[in-house]
Ligand SMILES: CSCCC(=O)C(=O)COP(=O)(O)O
């Protein structure tokens with residue numbers, strides 16, 4: 641344990657503050673089934689047209705028509721590909737669901753409780769997820785615990801860089817204006833945790849019982865946010 645208090649917590653969403661099951665079984669199918677209709681209705685809007693063009697560029701096939709692009713994006717959903725244009729479109733489609741009340745942001749109760757507690761204690765909170773910033777604000781903005789977006793000082797998605805690249809964490813620490821060793825990154829993905837550690841962050845792996853963490857990863861492990869509080873005895877600003 642370091643003697644330097646943690647000044648900020650940077651948290652992943654899927655597998656950390658929210659179950660993988662919610663993302664895979666609720667959010668992804670919601671977007672997948674509505675994708676074709678959404679693109680038909682909004683495909684000419686600049687943000688949507690740009691995301692479709694980015695997807696074609698990423699796939700290396702700029703000749704794809706609209707149906708072909710939808711099929712490509714659906715295959716990326718099935719493969720859980722964390723591609724920025726797909727994440728942009730998913731966020732836009734989920735927005736309709738959250739606003740109409742058919743989607744509710746599923747946040748673990750311990751995450752909601754301890755995020756609020758840490759914020760009250762003066763720890764700054766940030767999100768870093770493959771989901772778009774819009775999707776992040778929607779999931780935290782529509783929870784059974786109310787609007788949790790007010791707890792956060794900033795939101796980062798893959799437009800800052802891939803989650804497995806140490807440079808992304810260095811960029812986030814710059815924006816937060818903190819030395820990386822004063823920041824704690826929480827994730828269920830050890831490749832992400834390795835990248836954060838390489839950038840100088842402190843790290844804790846979340847083991848929510850949905851995936852098996854690889855052996856020998858070397859990150860402290862917590863099964864919920866109350867254990868993080870105990871593990872990081874210096875989690876006081
Ligand atoms: C913002 S909720 C949807 C999350 C999502 O689309 C995703 O791919 C989850 O990735 P994470 O980086 O939060 O594990």
Ligand SMILES: [Mg+2]
Nearest residue numbers: 652654655828
């Ligand atoms: Mg995750």
